[in-house]
Amino acid sequence: MEIKQISVFIENKKGRLKKAIDTLSKAEINIRALSIADHTKFGILRLIVSDNEKAKNAFQKNSFVVKENDVIVVEIPDKPNGLNSVLTILDDENINVEYLYAFVGKTDEAIVVMRLKNIEEGIKALKSKNANLLTRTYIDNL
Amino acid sequence: MVWNKEAECMEKKEKEKLQLKLLKETVQKAYENVPFYKKRFDKLKIKVEDIKSLKDIEKLPFTTKTDLRDAYPFGMFAVPDDDIVEIHTSSGTTGKPTVSGYTEKDIEIWSEVSARSITMALGTKGDKIQNCYGYGLFTGGLGIHYGSHKLGATVIPISAGNTKRQVEVMKDFQSTILTCTPSYALYLAEVLEKEGLTPEEISLKSGIFGAEMWTEEMREELEKRLGIVALNIYGLTEIIGPGVAQECTAKTGLHISDDHFYPEVIDTKTHEPLKEGEKGELVLTTLTREGMPIIRFRTKDITALRKGKCECGRTLVRMNRITGRSDDMLKIRGVMVFPSQIERALLKIDDLSPNYQIVVTRPKHLDELEIRVEASANLFSDEMKQIEESETKIANIIHKEIGLRVNVSLAEPETLPRSEGKAVRVLDLRKFD
Numbered sequence: 001m002e003i004k005q006i007s008v009f010i011e012n013k014k015g016r017l018k019k020a021i022d023t024l025s026k027a028e029i030n031i032r033a034l035s036i037a038d039h040t041k042f043g044i045l046r047l048i049v050s051d052n053e054k055a056k057n058a059f060q061k062n063s064f065v066v067k068e069n070d071v072i073v074v075e076i077p078d079k080p081n082g083l084n085s086v087l088t089i090l091d092d093e094n095i096n097v098e099y100l101y102a103f104v105g106k107t108d109e110a111i112v113v114m115r116l117k118n119i120e121e122g123i124k125a126l127k128s129k130n131a132n133l134l135t136r137t138y139i140d141n142l
Numbered sequence: 143m144v145w146n147k148e149a150e151c152m153e154k155k156e157k158e159k160l161q162l163k164l165l166k167e168t169v170q171k172a173y174e175n176v177p178f179y180k181k182r183f184d185k186l187k188i189k190v191e192d193i194k195s196l197k198d199i200e201k202l203p204f205t206t207k208t209d210l211r212d213a214y215p216f217g218m219f220a221v222p223d224d225d226i227v228e229i230h231t232s233s234g235t236t237g238k239p240t241v242s243g244y245t246e247k248d249i250e251i252w253s254e255v256s257a258r259s260i261t262m263a264l265g266t267k268g269d270k271i272q273n274c275y276g277y278g279l280f281t282g283g284l285g286i287h288y289g290s291h292k293l294g295a296t297v298i299p300i301s302a303g304n305t306k307r308q309v310e311v312m313k314d315f316q317s318t319i320l321t322c323t324p325s326y327a328l329y330l331a332e333v334l335e336k337e338g339l340t341p342e343e344i345s346l347k348s349g350i351f352g353a354e355m356w357t358e359e360m361r362e363e364l365e366k367r368l369g370i371v372a373l374n375i376y377g378l379t380e381i382i383g384p385g386v387a388q389e390c391t392a393k394t395g396l397h398i399s400d401d402h403f404y405p406e407v408i409d410t411k412t413h414e415p416l417k418e419g420e421k422g423e424l425v426l427t428t429l430t431r432e433g434m435p436i437i438r439f440r441t442k443d444i445t446a447l448r449k450g451k452c453e454c455g456r457t458l459v460r461m462n463r464i465t466g467r468s469d470d471m472l473k474i475r476g477v478m479v480f481p482s483q484i485e486r487a488l489l490k491i492d493d494l495s496p497n498y499q500i501v502v503t504r505p506k507h508l509d510e511l512e513i514r515v516e517a518s519a520n521l522f523s524d525e526m527k528q529i530e531e532s533e534t535k536i537a538n539i540i541h542k543e544i545g546l547r548v549n550v551s552l553a554e555p556e557t558l559p560r561s562e563g564k565a566v567r568v569l570d571l572r573k574f575d
Contacts, residue, residue: 007524009517011554037526041551042517046524063556065522098525115524 001123001133002070004052005113008045009065010036020045020064027058032139033073033113035101046101048073048113050140071115072123073139075132078110086112086131093125105142145261145293146254149401150456154449157457158196161404164429166193169202172435175220178213179437199404199427200415204438207232210240210380218434219243226433231279232379232478242281242379243433249288251430252382255399256289259388262397262454263373264348265319267294272317274326275353276302281383282353286321289385295319302326305333316345323476324356324364324372328507331367341369350375352384353476355464355574360507361393374463380439381426387461392453395460402430405459406438407447410468421446423468424461442469465574472502472570474509479544481567484513487543491536493520497558504572510549513540517552 010016017036024031030050037044049055052068059066076082083102090097096117105111111134116122126133144150152160170190172179182203183189192201210218218241219226227246231239244252265271271290275282283301290297300311302322308330311317320327327349334344346368352375364372376396377384386403387396398405404427407416416422424441428434444466451457472479481500488494494515501512513536515521521532533550540548559567 005524007522009522009552009554011552011557013554016554039526039529042529044524044526044529063554065517065519065555067519067522067524069524 001072001127001135002119003048003073003113003134003136003139004068005071005115006047006049006052006055006059007067007069008047008059010043010045012039012041012043017043017045019062020059023058023062023064024049024055027054029055029058032142033101033103033111035099035113037099046113048139069115070119071113072119072126073134074112074114074126075105075107075109075134076112078104078108082110083112086126089125089129089131090116090122093121095122095125111142143261143264143266144455145258147455149399150258150397150458151451152401152457154457157401160401161429162193162196164401165196165199165404165427166190168427168429168431168435169193169437171220171432172437176218176435178209178217196404199406199438202427202437204413204425204440205436206440207240207380207442211238214238215241216243218436220435221245221433228284229279230281230284230379230383239279240380242382244382245433248382248431248433251402252285252385253288253292255382255402256285256385257292258289258397258399259350259375259385260286260289260293260295260319262388262390263319263350263375264371264391265290265293265295269293269295269318270298270315270345271295271319271321272298272300272308272312272315274300274302274308274320274322275384281377281379285377285383285385286350305330309333309337309339312344312346313339318345318347319350320346320348320368320370321350321375323353324351324360325354325475325504325508327351327364327368327372328360331364332506335367341367344369346370348373350388352376354473354509355466355572357574363507376443376461376464378426378441380436380441381428382431386426389463390452390454390456394452395448395462397452397456397458397460400459402428404429405447405461407445408440410444416446418449419446421462421465440468442467442471444468470568472500472568474502474511474546477544477546479511479546483544484540487540488513488515488536490539493518494536498567499553499558500568502568502570502572509572511546512549512551513537514551514553514558516555516558518555521552 033048035046098115100114102112226243228244273286277283348371361372373389377386387398406425407422443464445461448460499514536550
């Protein structure tokens, strides 16, 4: 159920974000989800893309620092309390969320990417409460 | 006021006669008592008798900081250890420091030149000198201290730091002369303003500022904000400490006590002596030191000399304020830092690209050091806090190495200038000219 996310180091300088996105587009990689965490001097671009290996190679070839790590992707009802219901499950089990970001898919549901401190326990907890964890295949077809 | 009119206002001919006599004595002493000099002179086939005129000093080899370091700890001493009454070291923070040993007579000389300096900065017997130079192995604190005693003034040996207390003492004791680094003086000015104290409410009349490079603009600012005359002092541990040279209120250069320290300025590339007024590296020879005579010490400080009588009446040769270095040493908040030390610290970190850049700025007149390193997979993380932790970790390692707090920031790979020499490694954005 873990999904591989890739992160890219972006210096806070003119044209750097554009360069990163250009790199993906030249490699014909589709971005499924994206978020940027920003700091005064740099940003972290987090991405879920159609082809991780290809994306990583393209970034590295263009001298970007790339990291790959596991996140979970959960589909939640796009209505009040939707996100809260998922967070409650994690909260009850004392599982910390490092960060999350959301996007809207083609369905009526909202999709949330979460980075958990303990991903295995998180998956276990969410599964036991029947949360809708998305698989790689499902995401690829979004 | 001139502290020692006879010495400080000496006629040119008489001065040169004295200098030649002292130079011969120094060369003799160095040759006979310091194996380092004996070896070096013998190798170059130089004899003491070869020194027939002051110009003959050019035949003598230079002494470098590396030579002094190699002689650590006491290899440069020219007297038996029991004749040494005090030891100081340079402000370098790592590796072996350079050691300076003083006999009783050396301390007397130091007191004398320091008393001259304080007098040049309007100091008299009646003054209260708030001495914020650090006391200890660093020569700053004690150099001023001895000069103040010699002068008969009241020294307040408060040493560096504890700004709140500095302000309190300045106010309550009515200090009249402030001695510290110019950047600390400016910081003090800010604190005084914050406390609502105007220059009229404090008793300061002058400041003796040194141990780092500063500018005319900074002088103006210090004079305005503290209501003082701000003057430049110069000195170095290898030679004696503060008091080697000092500006008088004419502000036309720093008077070198050239009856004790013989100055030359050389071309940094050819090492040929330069003419009066030409800019180059200052080279100093001690003329009177007993404990540790030093011949042609390359200070690496860039300046130019000016001879002739000053409007203050002194004939001591003047040097321009220091405008740079002939090596890559940086002085950050008064502390010597070499890029190589930072490099050494960075090499201790695994998987770190050896490319780095040192950026020095002086926002609000206080030096800031930023070290930029290229992000690697090892340092990078998808989590902000982990990147910050990496930066802090690197900053701590550098802090251990150089003794100064620095800011570390990550740069994208292959974006920092590649190693092509020191110029690109260091970006010194402070202005000294």
